[in-house]
Structure formats: structure tokens, C-alpha cells
Amino acid sequence: GNSVTQMEGPVTLSEEAFLTINCTYTATGYPSLFWYVQYPGEGLQLLLKATKADDKGSNKGFEATYRKETTSFHLEKGSVQVSDSAVYFCALSTNNNDMRFGAGTRLTVKP
């Protein structure tokens, strides 16, 4: 079945550090890939997405590239801020629009 595996947290970084959160997927067909972010006490918000191989999604300084050869969609940001502290979820969606989420990675950014 379809599934998403993302790196376990928690991840703690200092402000302005480089961020990578790894995400790999298993799917039949050609899924769309997503990163959602959940700030404390809130629901999930779409951060970025990519719908086909080699597409790059980007938003708020975050980027992720759909790599079909490595079945990956790693999230990166060059310089994190305290306000980026949140839980990040990698997810995939296939033709039947059944979305599967990874376990979530908690990021804490310290000043």
C-alpha cells in the first residue's frame, strides 16, 4: 500500500541554521507529494506541494523536490527562524485522492 516515511524528531536547531527533514514514499502509480505544517495548537496547513517528478515546491523559504528515482521529497530551508518551530508532515495523494501522512517531525528553533 501507499505510505510515507519521514525522519523521526525531534529536531532542534539554532536560528539561521540549515534545515533538512527527510521524507521517502512508497506508492503505486504517480502520487502527488505534500508538506504540511502544524503550528502549536492549530490545524495542519499546506506548506508546499509537487505533482510530478522533478517538480520543486516552494513557499516561505522552504523547498522540496520530487525525486522519483529515490522516491524522496526532502524538505529544506536555508535559514530557519524561531517562528518555524512546528510539526512538519510529509504526505502523498494518489488518483483515488486518499492522502497518507508521515508520522510528523517536530522542529524546535532556538534563538
Next chain:
Amino acid sequence: DTAVSQTPKYLVTQMGNDKSIKCEQNLGHDTMYWYKQDSKKFLKIMFSYNNKELIINETVPNRFSPKSPDKAHLNLHINSLELGDSAVYFCASRTSGEETQYFGPGTRLLVL
């Protein structure tokens, strides 16, 4: 002008009680979902409705019963609440042909 709203935001109740959580979306979407998020933040889909019809019904105890009176609403009724039902429940919606789901703020349920 909240897109996806849930009520109540917090719910504290005793074991064995019956409770309902309501969800409404004003985005004109035709598909709605209920997810359960446990204390470790793991997110699990419970139900999906499309145009008021049940599409996805994951392995969920039959104490949980969703009801969709119209396309804009998907309510979740839980009978005989158990300690293990304590979690955050999220409603989400999307429109056909679009994969992005939009989430509500969550309902934090605590069963004592």
C-alpha cells in the same frame, strides 16, 4: 470567514458518555474527512465523505459514526467514550479534482 471550522474546540467528558463534534466548511468543497491525531502527533484518517456519501471508512470502532447532513457539514458522533479516544480530531475538506486538503483547527477531546 473561517474556511473549515469545528466545534467544540475542547471537550472534556467522562468515560461511557456520548458526544458529538461538528465540522463545517464554507469553501464549497464536496469531500470532507475526519482524522484522529494521537499524543505522538500521528495522524490517521477515519472517514471520508463525498457529496454526503461515505467513501472511506478505515478500521474504526463502530462507536464512531459520521453523519453528513449536507456537503458543507460532516459531524462525528462517538458513543460510549473510552480513555483511548482521547486525542485531537481534525476535520478536513477538498474539492473534486484537487488533491490539497484544508484542515480545521481541531477538537481536543479528553476522556476521564
